[in-house]
Amino acid sequence: MKGIVSSAAVASMLLFTGCGDNKEETKTAEAAKPAAAEKFVLKFSHVVSPNTPKGKAADYFEKRLEELSEGRIDVQVYPSSQLYKDNAVLKALKLDSVQMAAPSFSKFGKIVPQLALFDLPFLFKDVDHLHRVQDGEVGQKLKDMVTEKGYVALAFWDNGFKQLSSSKKPLILPEDAEGQKFRIMSSKVLEAQFHAVGGNPQMMPFSEVYSGLQQGVIDAAENPISNIYTKKFHEVQKYLTISDHGYLGYLVVMSQKFWNSLPADLQEDVKQAMKDATDKEREFAAQLNNEQFELIKEYADKTGKLEIINLNEEQKDAWRNAVSKIYPEFYDADNIGEDLIKGALNTK
Template sequence: MTKYALKCVISSIIILPILFFSGCKGKEKEHKVEEKKDAPILGEYILKFSHVVSPNTPKGKAASFFEKRLEELSEGRIDVQVYPSSQLYKDNAVLKALKLDTVQMAAPSFSKFGKIVPQLALFDLPFLFKDMAHIHRVQDGKEGQKLKDMVNAKGYIALAFWDNNFKQLSSSKKPLILPEDAKGQKFRIMSSKVLEEQFNVIGANPQMMPFSEVYSGLQQGVIDGQENTISNIYTKKFHEVQKYLTMTNHGYLGYLVVMSEEFWNSLPQDLQKAVVQAMKEATAKQREYAQELNAKQFNLIKEYAKQSGKLEIINLTKEQKDAWRRAVSKIYPDFYDSNKIGEDLIKGVLATE
């Protein structure tokens, strides 16, 4: 008997008397019995999927899709329990929880792997990727597998890359049309050597700042600009405290779905195959959800710009984008060291058609 089967037997012994007793306590107690956390454990294996966003986000919707699909493919042998909105762990703690097998799956942002697999900073490199289709070819190809193998070597099971989307640049000082327009401006960055050099090379001043402080920093003029995806810009209302938004698509934000190695090794081969298939289908859905949300929220930002007259949206020409690419690609060799990102990974991306 596996340890997960044993968990189920023990939980059933504990829960059944509670269910019998609570049935005599009226409607209020009956409602509590129906809640997921108090429900009888039906599966042979329990898979807790912890993430930090709300259920209606692309990540949240894909996690729910994965839950339903894996339970179907495993014929109920795996009971997937999704815990959104940091109900169990925040991203900065979930990797340790996976090691301890107190949760079995998570989808942290790449930055949370910085000390474990710094090579995931590949996705921070500016203007390295042509478009979302190019990113997906990289992630689904040999370069993506190399990154997964590095994560696996650290005691996790890397399953799939999930999207947020491309990052854009904004400013309250002046339109960002050419690289020299950023000179002297203060841009908020998350902790990343790549992002620090990205702004240094064009004469800007990178300022590390917690994400929760960006809105007030922009509003009060502590920083002049920031880089983020449309979904982050819209939901945090950064566009309401900036004058210019330049559609650069210069960098990428995403997540890596990882599983507890202990849990994976406990699964028989047929259930491992079911996990892989369910994740493949969930990843396709997640990419659709992310693209749909990005387009919808960009339309809302455009409507705000039109109605308020307070925001100018700038679409770069090919020539202007090429000027940015030439300026910032000078930093690529700084990350050729295999302990940073690695020349083979960077050149592998550039060679991916």
């Protein structure tokens, strides 16, 4: 009995005297536990509908990044200018009111005029060459220039190569452009391009192009197939020339403040998700271009109101020789820069 009592007493003493230590141990153990992983909200604003290549790629990016980050980044995509139009989104990114956007290159004109590289006609041999330029040294230099202006430039996304259309006469050789009034967006490069072939460039908002073509205010235009089809430009033009002479695209950018708030592992997740989404976006863009071109051809065959001209290599060379003469006008580093232009041309 005595032994039992002594043991109980000892146990009681240990329990009593150890209370303070247990509290300290508990505190230490709690402190040693990893803190709950911080979560982030990423608002991705864009101006097109969800069923476009850019819209589909944004939705893919959302799923992929949430998967890679295991839910630590909540991506919220806002399509169709629900939050901001492209002319306001760059300011919103600076304020971190939105964390990601994909404006067209033209919206960066005053910030990084070197992005006008993509306006230069016949600079790219084909889509593979274009992507090698974007994913290589030249593309990285351009992204670095944007990042230096207070954004984080992540990737180039496709709209597509531009084609020529006209109501006045078929555009087969450069001299066919002489005297024709071409709609252009605001761009010194595009202005020089059409002056080089005797055309008359007219700056006009995109929203006015259909009525301008319909009413004869302008004779001709340049657009990727997606713009031509969705805006029905082929219905108010007599000739469509498949020239692939120029390119329209987007630059995906992120708020620098948001980027800097992410831990290194989540920054890597963003990079990987963007790489995967970029591959998908290019697939989506190519697929849509092919599908819509087939619909335009069906319209041409059915109505007989549109003639489609596919330039052969000799005809393309004639255009290339005529318009490439403008390149030296933009060798100045304040415009595009000789190193970027020659770098793109020499990209293997």
